[in-house]
Amino acid sequence: MRAFLAVLALLLLAAPEVRADQATAIAAVRAQPKVLDASIDDRGNLYVVVKNETLSWEQYGAAMCRLVRPHQARVFQAHIIDMTSVGKGAKPAQWKRLAQVNCSAIN
16 A cells, blocks of 8 residues: 555656646647647647648658657657647547657657
C-alpha cells in the first residue's frame, strides 16, 4: 500500500510538467507559417489547423512531429486539419484531415 501511494504521489507531481511540455509544444507549432491554430488532446493527438493550399501536407505533418519532439509533449499522431471544417460545433472526428502522420515513425 505504501509503495502504491508513493507512486501515486510521483505521478501527481509529474502531471504539471506534462501540461507545461504541451504548452511549449503548442506555442512552437502556432508560431509556424501556415498554422492558424493548434491543440493537443489527452490521447496524444496534435491537431494543426491550416488553410488548405497546394502543399505536401504529409511532409508538413512530419515536420510538426519533429518540431514537438524536443518538448516531450507526448504527441503520437499529427493531424493537419482544413480550417473550413473546424467550427460550427464540429467535433474533431468530423474535421477534414489533409494529412495524418504517425509521429513515432518519423526520424
